[in-house]
Amino acid sequence: xxxxxxxxxxxxxxVLFSSCQSQPGLGLNDAASxxxxxxxxxxxxxxxxITSGVQPKDSTMYTLYGxxxxxxxxxxxxxxxxxxxxxxxxxxxxxxADEQWAGAHVPKKIVxxxxxxYAADGQATYTxxxxxxxxxxxxxxxxxxxxxxxxxxxxxxx
Amino acid sequence: MKKKTGIVSLILLAIFGMLQFFRPEKxxxxxxxxxxxxxxxxxxxxxxxxxxxxxxxxxxxxYDQLTPANYLVYSHIRDxxxxxxxxxxxSMATPAQNSALYYALNKIMEGEMPLPAYTMVHSGAKxxxxxxxxxxxxxxxxxxxxxxxxxxxxxxxxxxxxxxQGKLAPVTKVAPAPNGIDYIPDYRxxxxxSTTDRxxxxxxxxIFANDIAVKSIEQHQTKNWPDGAVFxxxxxxxxxxxxxxxxxxxxxxxxxMIKDARKYAETAGWGWARWRGDKLKPxxxxxxxxxxxxxxxxxxxxxxxxxxxxxxxxxxTLQNK
Numbered sequence: 001x002x003x004x005x006x007x008x009x010x011x012x013x014x015v016l017f018s019s020c021q022s023q024p025g026l027g028l029n030d031a032a033s034x035x036x037x038x039x040x041x042x043x044x045x046x047x048x049x050i051t052s053g054v055q056p057k058d059s060t061m062y063t064l065y066g067x068x069x070x071x072x073x074x075x076x077x078x079x080x081x082x083x084x085x086x087x088x089x090x091x092x093x094x095x096x097a098d099e100q101w102a103g104a105h106v107p108k109k110i111v112x113x114x115x116x117x118y119a120a121d122g123q124a125t126y127t128x129x130x131x132x133x134x135x136x137x138x139x140x141x142x143x144x145x146x147x148x149x150x151x152x153x154x155x156x157x158x
Numbered sequence: 159m160k161k162k163t164g165i166v167s168l169i170l171l172a173i174f175g176m177l178q179f180f181r182p183e184k185x186x187x188x189x190x191x192x193x194x195x196x197x198x199x200x201x202x203x204x205x206x207x208x209x210x211x212x213x214x215x216x217x218x219x220x221y222d223q224l225t226p227a228n229y230l231v232y233s234h235i236r237d238x239x240x241x242x243x244x245x246x247x248x249s250m251a252t253p254a255q256n257s258a259l260y261y262a263l264n265k266i267m268e269g270e271m272p273l274p275a276y277t278m279v280h281s282g283a284k285x286x287x288x289x290x291x292x293x294x295x296x297x298x299x300x301x302x303x304x305x306x307x308x309x310x311x312x313x314x315x316x317x318x319x320x321x322x323q324g325k326l327a328p329v330t331k332v333a334p335a336p337n338g339i340d341y342i343p344d345y346r347x348x349x350x351x352s353t354t355d356r357x358x359x360x361x362x363x364x365i366f367a368n369d370i371a372v373k374s375i376e377q378h379q380t381k382n383w384p385d386g387a388v389f390x391x392x393x394x395x396x397x398x399x400x401x402x403x404x405x406x407x408x409x410x411x412x413x414x415m416i417k418d419a420r421k422y423a424e425t426a427g428w429g430w431a432r433w434r435g436d437k438l439k440p441x442x443x444x445x446x447x448x449x450x451x452x453x454x455x456x457x458x459x460x461x462x463x464x465x466x467x468x469x470x471x472x473x474x475t476l477q478n479k
Contacts, residue, residue, distance in 0.1 A: 035473065036473055049346075063364070098457065101358075153318055154322070156318055
């Protein structure tokens with residue numbers, strides 16, 4: 001009888017213990033995020049999303065972010081004459097298959113970050129950040145990239 | 159003792175025999191042909207693993223027809239046919255067919271389908287990894303990225319011009335979802351949680367998180383989201399450009415998940431709502447549409463029904479600059 005009681009107590013404890021063990025969940029996509037050693041002037045992932053896109057031939061995807069000035073301008077203008085102080089960031093990720101949905105790709109790792117900052121004369125300064133950690137890097141054709149980034153339209157949302 | 163056991167067994171047998179006079183409403187059953195345009199190997203897989211519950215042709219074994227098991231079996235079949243019925247394949251448009259195949263594939267890959275209770279007694283319906291691979295390859299092959307045609311480009315261009323000129327439907331006139339949830343107009347000011355390239359249905363998605371959800375992300379509390387957390391999953395049609403790059407085309411839809419464990423207890427603790435097109439038409443005939451949402455998100459029940467793995471937004475060294 002005593003042995004049976006001990007057995008019941010042990011079994012109950014085991015059941016209670018196992019039910020308290022929480023499953024980890026998905027957690028965060030840290031690999032696709034920025035990291036503390038990245039040498040960027042600010043965290044672009046906290047800015048407004050202007051649009052997003054994919055480059056299938058490179059298996060990359062990007063999101064174009066902007067600060068308040070850039071976001072407001074992109075939402076009401078069809079040109080790329082951003083105002084003084086507007087900042088755009090295009091963050092490009094290598095893609096990976098979405099483990100949660102066969103039929104989708106999600107960000108895997110940041111490949112490079114491009115920054116455009118507009119001055120009062122309408123000129124934009126282009127900066128490329130690349131590598132691990134992300135550091136300033138020489139760009140092959142800054143003017144071309146600046147034009148491509150600034151020429152993107154805001155994704156429509158009613 | 160032996161005599162007692164014998165009497166009990168006889169009584170149970172008699173009850174079981176009497177139960178056979180009670181039977182559920184008969185299931186309709188008509189032959190279901192192979193799916194048109196589908197390779198034989200894929201047809202075989204679907205017929206073998208899915209048709210019993212997801213077509214008009216159900217091969218009931220003798221043990222499926224015994225009361226009380228038949229009540230459960232018939233109920234599963236009726237529910238299964240409602241969600242996906244391959245007998246209606248020919249009447250489905252290609253995007254709907256693709257959506258059905260991707261839905262089936264994902265349910266299979268999650269191990270949710272075929273139902274484990276079903277494969278326990280119908281072991282032949284179990285899918286082997288090689289079968290799943292065949293189904294996956296074929297399903298993926300149905301949705302290549304084609305160039306966007308001029309008509310779609312022109313429509314997206316017009317929508318964009320209306321948008322930047324402020325001529326799209328005013329958000330104050332958006333009708334609520336059938337479950338009473340009101341449209342939330344300011345989600346574009348929220349932070350981006352992640353993005354998705356949905357090549358299965360040709361959309362690009364940005365998933366936005368409100369302040370409460372962002373705080374949870376920053377605290378790494380994403381297994382159980384707090385009340386007040388809201389996500390806005392916004393989708394645009396993929397516009398495939400001449401150079402092969404893909405950009406956001408016409409606005410397709412925005413879906414909201416609103417966490418309130420008590421208020422939305424019947425729908426997994428979340429309020430679900432979706433508005434389609436630039437006229438923001440509420441999705442769903444009635445409030446029951448949310449069961450469709452919960453069913454699709456069911457594989458993520460251990461992650462609070464959320465598919466998205468958020469980007470880590472809190473990088474102190476960058477925030478301080």
